[in-house]
Amino acid sequence: MSTKILLVEDEEAIRKFVKINLEREGYEVYEAGSGEEGLEIARVKKPEIVVLDIMLPGIDGFEVCKNLRQEFPDLGIIMLTAKAEDYDKIMGLQYGTDDYLTKPFNPTELTLRIKSLERRLEPEEHSNNNLIVYPPFKLDAYSRKFYKDEEELELTPTEYQIMKNFMENPGKALKRDEILNLVWGEDFVGDSKIVDVNIRRLRSKIEENAAKPKYIETVWGLGYRWHVEV
Structure with a gap:
């Protein structure tokens, strides 16, 4: 179709x-x-x-x-x-x-x-790897839903893909260009500021205080990192 x-x-x-x-x-x-x-x-x-x-x-x-x-x-x-x-x-x-x-x-x-x-x-095929959990967050790749404290948060398709890549790479510093390639594709022609604006929007949805982010950390001069509580 x-x-x-x-x-x-x-x-x-x-x-x-x-x-x-x-x-x-x-x-x-x-x-x-x-x-x-x-x-x-x-x-x-x-x-x-x-x-x-x-x-x-x-x-x-x-x-x-x-x-x-x-x-x-x-x-x-x-x-x-x-x-x-x-x-x-x-x-x-x-x-x-x-x-x-x-x-x-x-x-x-x-x-x-x-x-x-x-x-x-695109929806993902159902598998045992569809669920990614880092309390208080849970991402269900099969249903494309994202939760915090078991409450679903509404993410745009782009925000969802950014979160999925973060949660698949916990603790890893992702460069802006790397996020662009993973989410928008290697053929994207545009400004990397599109990453920063989406990160700000994500922080406003998932952080208790977006001005002092606890989960999506800024790696100065490089990009961003998903912080995992040990």
């Missing part, structure tokens, strides 16, 4: 061009010209991935992203921005997007980003 993609873009020419290219790749594509329409279609069609422009009539892409993330925690979201400014990228990541792409972009690059996100969304 082909992956369902919702494209939310107010410029019809761009929307049609992207839709044609994605359909050539075998995707099932739905399109919306506004944020409100995008939310309505998402609720009916239940896409796996949304490609979302920031600048939209009515509610903007940030607000759409926020609503989508609240209603569909497992949804993959790629945000499009006409600006190369870090502010838009960081704001999008803080609202819960998994990746971003600056306009104008090559359709091939968008396809690569979608394929990378698809890998993060």
Whole structure:
């Protein structure tokens, strides 16, 4: 079954061009010209991935992203921005997007980003190794759920993959580039700041005090380490 993609873009020419290219790749594509329409279609069609422009009539892409993330925690979201400014990228990541792409972009690059996100969304086969436990945390790779003190925490697909790699490598200092390769893929072309923003978002969810992290430690000048209590 082909992956369902919702494209939310107010410029019809761009929307049609992207839709044609994605359909050539075998995707099932739905399109919306506004944020409100995008939310309505998402609720009916239940896409796996949304490609979302920031600048939209009515509610903007940030607000759409926020609503989508609240209603569909497992949804993959790629945000499009006409600006190369870090502010838009960081704001999008803080609202819960998994990746971003600056306009104008090559359709091939968008396809690569979608394929990378698809890998993060793939369910894992059931096995005895699906459960990773480091109290108070538990990660169930089969159901793609993450718990703290037996309470499920809602993680985005990207946050989930980062946590999975941390818990599979307890105590190991992971470089930013290493995290990029493990989560986004070796073909990712972008700023490593995407790692830092996702780490900040994760800390806000799992740490008692995100300003003084106990579990996700910063390894200065290198990256991050999952701290395991002995």
